[in-house]
Amino acid sequence: MTVQLYDYPLSGNCFKVRQMLLWLGVDHASVPVDFHPGREHKSATFLATINPLGQLPVIDDEGFVLRDAQAILVYLASRYDDPRQRWYPADPKLRGQVAMWLAMADEITRTASATRLHDALGYTHLDIEACRRGARAAFRVLDDHLAEQHAATGLRWLVAAPEPTIADLACFPYVALAGEGGISLDEFPALRRWVWDFRHLPGFVGMSGIFPAGPA
Incomplete structure (x- = not known):
């Protein structure tokens, strides 16, 4: 059977799942949800039958x-990845690192995604300056970690592994879309390089605002 994805094309969290499904080669179909302006995800039917939290x-x-983008990534990688378990490594230390960065992905969604909702979709009830401060603090942690890990080991991904994992996919979209929320990545050189590297991964399809890398 085909995996059904309740989807909104401009959502970074939905992008994570679409990209993972494509990388894993899982047959899937999108079920469009009118997130904006229709707010279908908050409708009585959606809340009663799909997700009581009203989220995608x-x-x-x-x-x-x-439900939940990070939980879905764990599930898909656990069920459908090849025997190498590239995206969700079996090693306990690496899995611990993955879990740590999945928690960071939630913080990025809480802050950087909120700034984008404010600037791009008119969610004016948000404390935008607090969200921007929180996003920059999260980006500083990511930037420092990436720079230090690369200097010490030559590795370029969030987890101490030679290939990207679901940790990178989970954190990626709202970093790459930060400019749509008024946050520049100019002060985060290691983070900018990581975004560049991620966009150049084979099979990367992107979304509106995050386009695949062109030919070299």
């Missing part, structure tokens, strides 16, 4: 319904 994305995999 949600997947339905042969009747198994799962």
Whole structure:
């Protein structure tokens, strides 16, 4: 059967799941949800039958319904990745690191995604300056970690592994879209390089505002 993805094309969290499904080669179909301006994700029907939290994305995999982008990434990589377990490594230390950065992805969504909702979609009830401060603090942690890890080991991804993991995918979109929320990456050189590297991964498809790298 086909995995059903309740989807909104401008959502960075939905992008994470779309990209993971494509990288894993999982047959899937998008179920469009009118997030803006229709706010279908807050409708009584959606809340009662899809996600009581009124959030996207949600997947339905042969009747198994799962919400939350980070949880979905863990599930998809656990079920559909090849035996190498590239995207969600089996090593306990690496899995601990993945979990740590998935928590950071939630913080990035809380802050950097909120600035984008404010600037691009008119969510004026948000404390925009607090969100920007929080996003910059999260970006500083990411930038310092990436720079220090690369200097010490030559590795260029969030987890101490030679290939990207779901940790990178989870943190990526709202960093790459930070400019749409009025946050420049100019002061975060290691983070900018990481975004560049991620966009150059084979099979990267991107979304509006995050385009695949062109030919060299």
